Amino acid sequence: QKEVEQNSGPLSVPEGAIASLNCTYSDRVSQSFFWYRQYSGKSPELIMSIYSNGDKEDGRFTAQLNKASQYVSLLIRDSQPSDSATYLCAVNEGSNYKLTFGKGTLLTVNP
Amino acid sequence: GAVVSQHPSRVICKSGTSVKIECRSLDFQATTMFWYRQFPKKSLMLMATSNEGSKATYEQGVEKDKFLINHASLTLSTLTVTSAHPEDSSFYICSARGVLAGDHSGEFFGPGTRLTVL
Numbered sequence: 666q667k668e669v670e671q672n673s674g675p676l677s678v679p680e681g682a683i684a685s686l687n688c689t690y691s692d693r694v695s696q697s698f699f700w701y702r703q704y705s706g707k708s709p710e711l712i713m714s715i716y717s718n719g720d721k722e723d724g725r726f727t728a729q730l731n732k733a734s735q736y737v738s739l740l741i742r743d744s745q746p747s748d749s750a751t752y753l754c755a756v757n758e759g760s761n762y763k764l765t766f767g768k769g770t771l772l773t774v775n776p
Numbered sequence: 777g778a779v780v781s782q783h784p785s786r787v788i789c790k791s792g793t794s795v796k797i798e799c800r801s802l803d804f805q806a807t808t809m810f811w812y813r814q815f816p817k818k819s820l821m822l823m824a825t826s827n828e829g830s831k832a833t834y835e836q837g838v839e840k841d842k843f844l845i846n847h848a849s850l851t852l853s854t855l856t857v858t859s860a861h862p863e864d865s866s867f868y869i870c871s872a873r874g875v876l877a878g879d880h881s882g883e884f885f886g887p888g889t890r891l892t893v894l
Contacts, residue, residue, distance in 0.1 A: 701885075708869045711778075714880065764822075
C-alpha cells in the first residue's frame with residue numbers, strides 16, 4: 666500500500682514568515698513529486714514539481730527532495746494571507762503512473 | 777498552457793436522473809485523464825483512470841456501471857453518473873496528464889463540478 670503522509674495542521678504562520686510544509690512517502694521507487702494548492706471549494710492547482718534530490722526554487726516557493734529519507738517539503742517565503750489554503754503532496758512512480766495524494770496540510774497565514 | 781476545463785461547473789438534479797460531466801484539455805493532448813471525487817473537508821479520492829480509446833480502469837469500490845467513463849478523443853473525457861442518488865452528491869474533479877519540462881509529466885486539474893442530487 667503506497668502511502669503519502671502529511672501533517673493535517675492547521676499550520677498557522679504570521680504574514681511575512683516562512684511556512685514549512687512536510688511530506689513523507691512510503692514507496693521507494695517514487696520518481697516524481699508534486700505540490701498542489703487547493704483553496705476551499707476549488708480544485709487543486711499544481712504549484713511545484715521536483716524529480717531530483719535537492720532544492721528547486723520558483724519565486725517564493727522552494728521544494729526540497731531527499732529520496733534517501735523519503736521526504737519532500739515545500740517552503741513558502743514571505744507568506745501572504747492569499748497563501749492560506751490546503752497544500753497537497755503527491756507522488757508517483759513515473760510518468761505513466763497515477764498519483765498518490767497525501768491528505769493535505771491546511772495553512773493559515775495571519776495578517 | 778495545460779488548461780483543463782469542466783462542464784458544467786454546478787448541477788442540481790432529481791434523484792434517479794443521469795448527469796454527464798465533460799472534461800476537456802484545451803491546449804494539449806491528454807492520453808490519460810483521471811476522475812476524482814471529493815466530499816466536504818475530505819481528501820481527493822481517485823475514482824478511475826481514463827485512457828483514450830480504451831476502457832477506463834476503476835478503483836476498488838467504485839461501481840463502473842454507475843459511473844460511466846468515456847474517453848473518445850485526446851482532449852475529451854466524460855463521466856456519467858447514472859441513476860443519481862443523494863449520496864452521489866459531491867465535488868467531481870477531472871485531471872489530465874500533460875507534459876512538464878523535459879520528459880516529465882504532471883496532472884492538471886479541471887475546476888470541478890459540484891453535483892447536488894435532491
